Amino acid sequence: MITKLLERGGDLVERADVCVIGTGAGGAVAAAELAAGGRSVVVLEQGHHWTKADFTQREHEMLPRLFEEAGMRQTVDGAFTVLQGRNVGGSTVHNLCYSFRTPPAILRLWQQEHALPELTAEALEPSFQRVEATLRVKPILETEVNALNRVIRTGAEKLGWSGFVTKHNREGCIGAGYCILGCSYDAKQSMLVTYVPKADAAGARIYANARAERIEVDGSGRKRVLGRIVGHGGEAYGSVEVEAPVVVLAAGAIASPDLLLRSGIANGSGLVGRSLHLHPSVMLAGFMEEPIHAYRGIPQSYYIDEFIDLEKDPHRGYVLMPIAGFPVLTATQFPGFGRDHYRTMRGFSRMVGLLALLHDRSEGRVTPGESPAKPRIEYALTPDDRRQLSESLVHIAQVLFAGGAARVLAPYWSEPVELRPGDDLSVLAARGVREGEIPLASTHPQSTCRMGGDRRHAVVNAFGECHDVPGLFVADMSVFPTSLGAPPQITTAALADRTAHHVLERWPRLGS
């Protein structure tokens, strides 16, 4: 049963075999597998339970419903916007459905440099298969590649660059294009319509509006999760208390370390909240001669991997991804005001966006902020990462022009750069990417409770169990030992599946 605590009222007191915190790509999978495996499961989700009827395709209505801090979460210096879901289903409700398995080179890196020899592709295969079947992962059809992605593909192919049409997790997609505002048609196979109902059907008791704020562990290893019933603005309406021998923490790579740090547990390594990777991204806009309405159709289907070769160097590189927005999101990404700004907006229907997403080595940090709803996020680019992002600007512009753009705009907040075909693109590399000078964003924060075989250098082991606290597991992007270098949805879900099955195999000893 999915209970909206704000509507029910009162406090929440529960007992279960397992308490799962979070309902995103990690938590929903863990909850469903554990409940299906016979465990009594209580799930706490701080966000609300919105469904397709609530997804209105209007930006000013959907951004506060679906995003942490209503989409305004930022690093402390304001340089990076960090987008995360805050609703039942987590970020999978607003993501754009790229469905990649963990790159083999990254798995080898984790095995070799993070003492995780058991984390092989073979070991993960059953988890990948279960996840992909449940999420209905399939190739995007050629007929589903929209105008935006066709432009990007044309550009890449003219340049002879490596790229491909990806897989996704949609079923019966009508190509409306509002994926980032929640799917009004339940075509997106997010956790909201797959694993959450599966967990519900298996008997998990799922509570929306329940924010975990502290985990207590007694001498016998029993755990209590304490928190509050919260509204969207963070105001409290009641208390939450769940007792369980096993806790699976899956609140995301910002909230999970924040909760551990607030609880004062699991940090013998001193690494909780550290090693934050963001997969930072930077975007340029191209303008075609004719309207293409880039916001219609599947937003992301083509993927350029020319500038990442994880087999050669698993530590660096970047990919290029198409991006489209709606008027408000688009308007706020461009500099200036008044008529100057409108001159850019006038090209909205002809606009094609392309972003570079960096496989970053830069490491940031999450620490508790003034309230559990506002953790402090610090992050700064290393010189090499800054150099790569600067180089990516040139490559983005090359693709846009090769794809037919008549004009390309680099949206520096001060003195934006406009280029025409034939212009010298090195101006972009020279201007480069510096925090605070051009919009930078992250949709994939990760690695803040990293996995590793050596407890001195990792927070959790190969199954996501905290080295310091038996029975406390982490099952979200926090556990990635390094930046993933690829869209993370399937890896997150597969690792959570593996964690859940590990818990089931160790039961009842783990529950005693």
Added chain:
Amino acid sequence: MRERSAPLASLSRRGFLRLGAASAAFVALAQVRTVPAAAQAAPPGPGPRFFAPRETEILTQLVERLVDTGEPGAPSVRETRTIPTIDALCRGLDPALTGLLPAALRLFEWGPLLFDRRLARFTRLADAEKDASLRGWMTSRLALRRQAFLAVRNLALLGYYSQEETWPLVGYAGPLLAGAERRG
């Protein structure tokens, strides 16, 4: 009218940074404080309520310049629900984020005096002078002023470009769901 007491002098760096944190989605913050209330999505009320009348006038004149298109047929800020939409959004924001907004508006009003040494208020300036004042904020060497500018600018953009009447200006065809099909 809610109580407010933040004097201009209390606009701390932190406060401005909070304002600066408002980006595209800052605007989207604007929902009422409880989720059930947000689900009801009350339309903007008959008149602004978050901002006092004087602040509303400052905000309106700021927004008019920030979203000026120069197009003869463009819907004006005053004939759309741009300002009520911003007001309704701010009503639903966490007070920790919005508490300084009224004071920030007054800083914009007195910006010409404070930063340009001109004996004039923003709302008494001609359009070209208003634009010059805003450019001063946008290009200031003080990061706090730039961030405050971005926060107010993004509110303006949200308020204006969420109005259906503005979509033809930019060639946006609009949502596929008609009003009757949606709840919220």
